[in-house]
Amino acid sequence: MQTVISIILVIGVIIFVHELGHLIVAKRAGILCREFAIGFGPKLFSFRKGETLYTIRLLPLGGYVRMAGEDPEMVQIKTGHDVGLQFNAEGKVTKIILNRKKKLSHTETLNVQRIDLEHDLFIEGYNAEEELVRYEVDREAVLVYDNQEMLIAPYDRQFGSKTLGQRAATIFASPLANFILAFVLFTGLALSFGVPSEEPIIGDVLPGSVAEEAGLEQGDRILAINQKAMDSWDELVRTIMHNPGRELVFVVERNNEEFELTITPAVREHELESGEQIGFIGVHQHVEHSVLGAFVYGFNYMVELSTLIFKVIGMLFTGAVGLDALAGPVGIFDFTGQAAQAGLPILLRWTAALSVNLAILNLLPIPALDGGRLLFLALEAVRGRPIDPQKEGLAHFIGFALLMLLILVVTWNDIQRVFFN
Structure with a gap:
């Protein structure tokens, strides 16, 4: 039950923040927002505040803000009525x-x-x-x-009546809101648990671990391993991982004194896909507590994660990785459940990562996504006049259909991976 609640909260928060970006900027631009919806399909719950109807719908696969002028009005009055x-x-x-x-x-x-x-x-x-x-x-x-x-909806309250900049800002606000959510979560985690140090300094030492038995202590700086200088935590981790079961000589600095420790990394019980075994000694990364450092870390980590996602997307287009590398709704729910069981910090980090993913995917220049709509606005800016609404609507329809097909394929891969492996 806890896992189900965690999945609902995580997905709900990400979608809520995404659509809230649209809503806030649209209202500031004077656009009439008829409905703010979390989910699709039949309504489960609704209430009206001001001119907007707020709803929660059955299928938690997204959400929308229905703005006046984006779609034909549902009620039309004809001559003779x-x-x-x-x-x-x-x-x-x-x-x-x-x-x-x-x-x-x-x-x-x-x-x-x-x-x-x-x-x-x-x-x-x-x-x-x-x-x-x-x-x-x-x-x-x-x-x-x-x-x-x-x-x-008088024309000046409709989406199409606003300036190009106002319309672009309204669309871009949602991905931006997801980036902001990720930044807040990453920064909050850093404020609560500290900022991971890039220095090769030992943090917590796990009880009963190889490191404890060898005599390593919290705060020890690793200067070298087998006469190779350790300049960063990543280099320290790579050296240990690549030497499972091999005796290593650590040069350690403690209280301004240097000494040597001989440590043999243990071997993980499971193996990588390549079959290569991993060495570990049972230590955590040293963390520092700094308000400014937490904000810098939150921003930098968000940028690094965004860069990684863009690289993966590029690899998809070049064929370096296949569709089986993607996760659909089933995979996301499964990973969210695993993160919930791992504890609140892991769940919050996963939520932030999902938020960045949603932001970047929505910015792709694909019809039916926010990036596709921004692309049409860019074409309007170049041409000096809008694209024919019927042609744009057809492009978005085709894009949506292809997107649903992709989701079906990825979901099938998820089902096989989650339930049959």
């Missing part, structure tokens, strides 16, 4: 009732002849006396259909 109207004290229409389940008081019935709810904001038609009348529509008027209310 009978609607009910409600007015405010100034005589402007505040409610347009399309499908009345019950009779509402203080309404006027109108047979619509012309209507503009985007630019001029008016509705014109024949009233009960068959007189042609015209009414102004309030900017915050609502459409009522099956007793569900939806705000109208």
Whole structure:
């Protein structure tokens, strides 16, 4: 049960932060955000705050912010429709009732002849006396259909009405939010547990380990192994890993004194895919506690992880690695469960890594992803005019279909790896 809760929280937090980036910047740009959704499919829970409906949906495979103008409006009023109207004290229409389940008081019935709810904001038609009348529509008027209310979206509240910069910022805000989440988590871990030192200095020594039996202590600096100078922690780790079961002479500095220790790295019970055995002595990396160092570490680690992810993506495109190197929803859930069982620090580090992954994948210039939408905005900037909406919509549809196909293939690989290996 704890594992399931951890998976829900980790995935939920990453998706929430991602979509929150869209929402915050869109609202600051004056875009009407109709819905903020975590997940897809049927609604499990919803509430309305202001002009936005907040929902949690059944399938935890993503989320979305439904902004006015991005998709065709779900409710359209055509010529000849009978609607009910409600007015405010100034005589402007505040409610347009399309499908009345019950009779509402203080309404006027109108047979619509012309209507503009985007630019001029008016509705014109024949009233009960068959007189042609015209009414102004309030900017915050609502459409009522099956007793569900939806705000109208004047053109200046729609996504497409905003400047190129505002639209790009709204789209880019989500990957940026995921980078910020990763930075906060990595920095928080460094503040809590310390910043790993790059110096070849011993941190904790595991009880009963080879290192303890040989006499190594916390704070010891390893100057050399078998007469080879150790200039960094990574070099120290590589030397030990590559010499399982071999006697090594360590030159150790402790309290400004140098001495030698002979240590034989133990051999791990499991092997690498290459079959090469790994040596270990049972020590942890030395950590330093520094506020500034924690912030620097959080940023640098995020950059290093991002660089690694880009390298892997490049290897996918060049064929250096196959699709079996990718993890889909099943693999992510499985790894998240393993991280949860390993403890909170590992789970938080895994959450940060997932957040970076989501940010980078969404920035790829593939239709249906944030990067694809940014690509179309870049083309608009070069051409001086937008791409035809139908052509862009078709490209996003094809991109989404191919993305779903990729997810199915990767998920099948996950199922085989998790359940049949």
